[in-house]
Amino acid sequence: MTVRIRSTLMSIGAAVIVLAACSTGDEPAPGEPEGTEGTAQDSRDVSVQLYQAPTSFNPLIASIGPNHLISQLHWDGLVSVGPDNEYESRLAESWSVSEDGMTWTFDLRDDVTWSDGEPFTADDVLFSFELYADPASGSANAGKFASVDGAAAFADGEADSIAGFTAPDDHTFVVSLTEPNSAFLIDLIQPILFILPEHVVGEFPVEELTDHQFFREPTVGLGPYVFQRWVTDDQIEFHPNPQYRNELHLDRVFAQFLTTDVAMAQLETGEIDYAQVAAADATRVEQIDGVTLHRDEGPGVMALHTAHDSGKLADVRVRQAILHAIDRDSLVDEVLNGEGKVVDTLIHGPDWAMPDDLTHYDYDPARAQALLDEAGWDSETPVRLEVTPGQADRDTIVTIVAGQLQAVGIDATVAEMESSVMAERIGERDFDLLISGYGMFNIDPAAMDARVKCNQIGGSNLSGYCNEELDELLEQGIATADQDERQQIYAEAQRIMNEEVPIILLYSPNNLAGTSAQLQGFETAGSVSNHFWNAADWSVGG
The missing domain is CATH 3.10.105.10 (Dipeptide-binding Protein; Domain 3)
Structure with a gap:
C-alpha cells in the first residue's frame, strides 16, 4: 500500500468520477467479447468510473461531472488546469493579454490533427467559440461572452459572425473584448470549453445541436482516447486516437457508472484501476495492498x-x-x-x-x-x-x-x-x-x-x-x-x-481518488471532474 498526499489548491468540484478497469487473469475486460480474453501480462486496458451515468459528449449543454470526464478523453480545450494550481497548456501552446486587458491572443499548437485525419486549425476554435456564445445552439455558456465585441449583435441576429473572435492565421486565435477582463482564462476551464470539429458539426443545423445524435456517438475527436461504442447504457469503450500528437500507452479505456460501494469493492479486488474515494472509505483504501490513495485539498x-x-x-x-x-x-x-x-x-x-x-x-x-x-x-x-x-x-x-x-x-x-x-x-x-x-x-x-x-x-x-x-x-x-x-x-x-x-x-x-498498481501515470489536478487531464500519460504496469 502506498499513500501519496499532496496539498494543492486546484482540484475542481462539481463532482463526478470515472472508474478505470483493467483486464486481469483470464476474465474478459468489460464489454470484451467471449474468446478475446487478455492476461495481466499482455493487457493494456483500463476502465474509468463515473459516479453518475454519463449521457452525452455535448459540451454546449450544462455540464455534469461524468459527461465532463468522458469529454476530457474524447475532446480537448485551449487551456486546462494542472498540478500546483497552474493553468495547463492544451491546444493553446501559449497565450497573452494586452495591457488594457481587452485582447487575448492564443497561439495554437501546430502538431494537432483530428482523429479522422483532418487538420486542426484556428477556424475550429473560432467556430466552437461562436457556438458557445450563441444561445440558439443551446449553449449553457453564452453568458460568459457577453463582453466579446459583437457578441450581442450576433445573438440578436444582427450579424452573421462575432467580430471579437478572429483567426488571423491557422495557428492564432484572438478574442477582443469591449471591457477589460484580467481573469478571462477562468471562464475557459470551469467547465472546460472543448473545441469541436467545424468540418463535421458545421454541417448540422445550429438549433438541433442540443439533442443531436453526434454528441451521443461522436465520430471525430481531438483527445487521447476517442469514443468507440456504448457497451451498455452506462458504459463506454474508448480507443486510442490514431492521430494524437503524443505516443499513447493503452489499447482501450472503459468508462462506467458504478456506485461508491461497488467501486470500492472492485478497487479492492483489482477489477478496476481507478475510483473516486468517498471520505468514509479513505482509511480503508489506505490499507489495501497495491492501491494508492491520492489526496488533495478540494478547490470546490x-x-x-x-x-x-x-x-x-x-x-x-x-x-x-x-x-x-x-x-x-x-x-x-x-x-x-x-x-x-x-x-x-x-x-x-x-x-x-x-x-x-x-x-x-x-x-x-x-x-x-x-x-x-x-x-x-x-x-x-x-x-x-x-x-x-x-x-x-x-x-x-x-x-x-x-x-x-x-x-x-x-x-x-x-x-x-x-x-x-x-x-x-x-x-x-x-x-x-x-x-x-x-x-x-x-x-x-x-x-x-x-x-x-x-x-x-x-x-x-x-x-x-x-x-x-x-x-x-x-x-x-x-x-x-x-x-x-x-x-x-x-x-x-x-x-x-x-x-x-x-x-x-x-x-x-478533499479530492480523494484510489488507483491500482497497474495504472501508472495517474495524477490529480483540479477537481474530480478534471481527473483525466493527463490521460495521455497513463500506462499499465505494476
Whole structure:
C-alpha cells in the first residue's frame, strides 16, 4: 500500500468520477467479447468510473461531472488546469493579454490533427467559440461572452459572425473584448470549453445541436482516447486516437457508472484501476495492498441550491436559518472523517482574496427557529432535498440534513432521482434544495462569476440568483489586474454573498481518488471532474 498526499489548491468540484478497469487473469475486460480474453501480462486496458451515468459528449449543454470526464478523453480545450494550481497548456501552446486587458491572443499548437485525419486549425476554435456564445445552439455558456465585441449583435441576429473572435492565421486565435477582463482564462476551464470539429458539426443545423445524435456517438475527436461504442447504457469503450500528437500507452479505456460501494469493492479486488474515494472509505483504501490513495485539498464546494425564481426559499432569513440548522462541522468531522473543511463563501483561495470578517453560520437550531419565525415560515411547506443517489458521502449527508431541518420546523424530505430527471427539473426550475458539488474556487476570485452573475442564469448560475450590486462589483474585479484593488472589490463581493446566502454552502471536500498498481501515470489536478487531464500519460504496469 502506498499513500501519496499532496496539498494543492486546484482540484475542481462539481463532482463526478470515472472508474478505470483493467483486464486481469483470464476474465474478459468489460464489454470484451467471449474468446478475446487478455492476461495481466499482455493487457493494456483500463476502465474509468463515473459516479453518475454519463449521457452525452455535448459540451454546449450544462455540464455534469461524468459527461465532463468522458469529454476530457474524447475532446480537448485551449487551456486546462494542472498540478500546483497552474493553468495547463492544451491546444493553446501559449497565450497573452494586452495591457488594457481587452485582447487575448492564443497561439495554437501546430502538431494537432483530428482523429479522422483532418487538420486542426484556428477556424475550429473560432467556430466552437461562436457556438458557445450563441444561445440558439443551446449553449449553457453564452453568458460568459457577453463582453466579446459583437457578441450581442450576433445573438440578436444582427450579424452573421462575432467580430471579437478572429483567426488571423491557422495557428492564432484572438478574442477582443469591449471591457477589460484580467481573469478571462477562468471562464475557459470551469467547465472546460472543448473545441469541436467545424468540418463535421458545421454541417448540422445550429438549433438541433442540443439533442443531436453526434454528441451521443461522436465520430471525430481531438483527445487521447476517442469514443468507440456504448457497451451498455452506462458504459463506454474508448480507443486510442490514431492521430494524437503524443505516443499513447493503452489499447482501450472503459468508462462506467458504478456506485461508491461497488467501486470500492472492485478497487479492492483489482477489477478496476481507478475510483473516486468517498471520505468514509479513505482509511480503508489506505490499507489495501497495491492501491494508492491520492489526496488533495478540494478547490470546490458541496452545496445546496434552491431555484430562487420559484419563490419557495426566496426570503434570505429562511436560507440563513437553513445554514444555522445544519451542523456542518459534524458533517465534516463524522461523515467525511475530517476530509474537508466548512466554508462560508464560494471563494476559499488564494489567500489574498479571503476577507476575515465574514459571518460564520454556526450550528444554532434556536437561532434557525427564530429566523424562520421572523420570516413567517409555514411549517407545513414541503421542501425536497434532491439528490442523484450513488455517492455514499452525499447520500448520507442529505439524510442527516433532512433530519436537522425537520428539527427546526422545515418539512424536509429526501427526493432521489436519476441524473436525466434532475436535468429536467433544473431546466423547469423545479427544485427546492438540490445538492451538488463543483468548482475551482481557489485560483482566482473571478471563479464565482459563472455561479452568481445575472447573465449566467440558464447556464452555470444554477440557482437563478441575480444581484445587480454584486454584478457591478464582479465586473470591477475583472476590469483591473491590480491585486490590492481586486482584494477590496472581492472582499465586498464576498460579504454580499455571505449575507445573501444565494447558495447554501456545506463544505469544501478533499479530492480523494484510489488507483491500482497497474495504472501508472495517474495524477490529480483540479477537481474530480478534471481527473483525466493527463490521460495521455497513463500506462499499465505494476
